Amino acid sequence: MRDSRPLVIARAAPIREALKRLNDTGAGVLLLVGEDGRLERTVTDGDLRRLLLAGEGLDGSLARLPEAAPRTAPLGIEEGEALGLMNAEQIDQLPIIDADGRPAGLYLRRDLDRKILLSTPHMSDFERAYVEEAFRTNWVAPLGPNVDAFERELAAYVGIGHAAALSSGTAALHLALVLLGIGPGDIVLTSSLTFVASANPILYQGASPVFIDSEPESWNLSPAALERALADLGRQGRRAKALVVVHLYGQSADMDPIAALCERHGVALVEDAAESLGATYKERMTGTLARLGAYSFNGNKIITTSGGGMLVSNDGALIERARKLSTQAREPAPHYEHTEVGYNYRMSNVLAGIGRGQLRVIEERVAARRRVFERYREALGAEEGLAWMPDAPYGRATHWLSACTLDPKRAEPAGLAARLAADGIEARRLWKPMHLQPLFKGRPYYPHAPGRSVSDDLFARGLCLPSGSNLSEEQQERIIAALRRALRAA
Numbered sequence: 001m002r003d004s005r006p007l008v009i010a011r012a013a014p015i016r017e018a019l020k021r022l023n024d025t026g027a028g029v030l031l032l033v034g035e036d037g038r039l040e041r042t043v044t045d046g047d048l049r050r051l052l053l054a055g056e057g058l059d060g061s062l063a064r065l066p067e068a069a070p071r072t073a074p075l076g077i078e079e080g081e082a083l084g085l086m087n088a089e090q091i092d093q094l095p096i097i098d099a100d101g102r103p104a105g106l107y108l109r110r111d112l113d114r115k116i117l118l119s120t121p122h123m124s125d126f127e128r129a130y131v132e133e134a135f136r137t138n139w140v141a142p143l144g145p146n147v148d149a150f151e152r153e154l155a156a157y158v159g160i161g162h163a164a165a166l167s168s169g170t171a172a173l174h175l176a177l178v179l180l181g182i183g184p185g186d187i188v189l190t191s192s193l194t195f196v197a198s199a200n201p202i203l204y205q206g207a208s209p210v211f212i213d214s215e216p217e218s219w220n221l222s223p224a225a226l227e228r229a230l231a232d233l234g235r236q237g238r239r240a241k242a243l244v245v246v247h248l249y250g251q252s253a254d255m256d257p258i259a260a261l262c263e264r265h266g267v268a269l270v271e272d273a274a275e276s277l278g279a280t281y282k283e284r285m286t287g288t289l290a291r292l293g294a295y296s297f298n299g300n301k302i303i304t305t306s307g308g309g310m311l312v313s314n315d316g317a318l319i320e321r322a323r324k325l326s327t328q329a330r331e332p333a334p335h336y337e338h339t340e341v342g343y344n345y346r347m348s349n350v351l352a353g354i355g356r357g358q359l360r361v362i363e364e365r366v367a368a369r370r371r372v373f374e375r376y377r378e379a380l381g382a383e384e385g386l387a388w389m390p391d392a393p394y395g396r397a398t399h400w401l402s403a404c405t406l407d408p409k410r411a412e413p414a415g416l417a418a419r420l421a422a423d424g425i426e427a428r429r430l431w432k433p434m435h436l437q438p439l440f441k442g443r444p445y446y447p448h449a450p451g452r453s454v455s456d457d458l459f460a461r462g463l464c465l466p467s468g469s470n471l472s473e474e475q476q477e478r479i480i481a482a483l484r485r486a487l488r489a490a
């Protein structure tokens, strides 16, 4: 609901003041009150135009506006009801009045029927200049000065030596496995609770994925399950060649015990930081804590290039090799010379321009997403049967997506998401774990504790709410009210 205070105007006010107010508030309507403060009518641009055409000057008053009692609703009406009333009455605005008939708020159709999506691109003032620079200089190509600068600037932001800008986060993860020499028959471990892009590159290489459960403390890879997996493989006389550890929903996995286990068992460690750019683990950025790290700039991520990714490492030779493999593995020769298989994985110079602009505001985007999560937690903290993704104590989570779990006695996520969808709000269940996917049927899976799978439980009970850094407070209030309604109806 909009605040009515800036919209209230007195009968005695001059037309000039009303025009200015309409202009400043942008609601398209003012609320005209009499001397007793009671709402008498609404005032639109059209009403003012008619006064002027009837011969009133700009300093003339609104007194000549005829009586026209508007359709109103009492304080306390729910958004869904308000929209229903507007539909029934075929009106686009609904003033809310208190018990004394005084304006107490305003609903606008355009505020209520706009869809609220889970996570949408949020441009700053900077992207256009970099993109226009690419056009002006005709660097509308893969590679170019924006790509070089984006790599340098991202490496500086996360604090790592080297970075290669690629066409997607999936390409970055795939190249990481290629660089580590992963091939047919090799065992690669990865988190089960993740997006399929963490695991697909294992299949691209003909390797065998083994899935590891989450721990309840961070929802990320369970060191206990990892330890059992490694021991189990050892007993079979086998060894995992790599682990792709995922930092879910903008929160770091507990990297110290994970890295120690990998070290002890000779397993190369790769971070899938696609969802966690800007998140930290013990003061260091996720993506920089292992041999190789991958970021994504897909349209729904915390910053975007519309599509893109970055592979990072402190090992300059690895990143040099990634650059070669990502440009069809061309050998340094005056003609086209190839000795190994390559890929077309480089980022376009136009898209890198978007990335440079986005990177300038990354800290604001992190702060905004954290604020969104905090507002949910404050507003809905008292709701019975609703719990929030835990904040692990060892770092800063970005809360890329605000995720919660539901008590099955209270509600289940699919039904709640459907109710929210009816209110124009997109909510999604948590990732369906990889070990439950038909694609990976029969692949080994190690739960957090024998007989206790944390990721199964999270999938059964978890829901992600709209979390964009561009979500307005009004939109978030709409979500909170809708969620309360949906929980009551469940």
Ligand SMILES: *Cc1c(COP(=O)(O)O)cnc(C)c1O
Pocket (backbone or CB within 6 Å): 167, 168, 169, 170, 171, 194, 195, 197, 198, 246, 272, 274, 275, 295, 296, 297, 298, 307, 308, 309
């Ligand atoms: C988005 C995502 C990816 C893939 O990134 P793209 O840029 O879309 O290829 C990989 N892993 C996780 C966990 C992701 O969320």
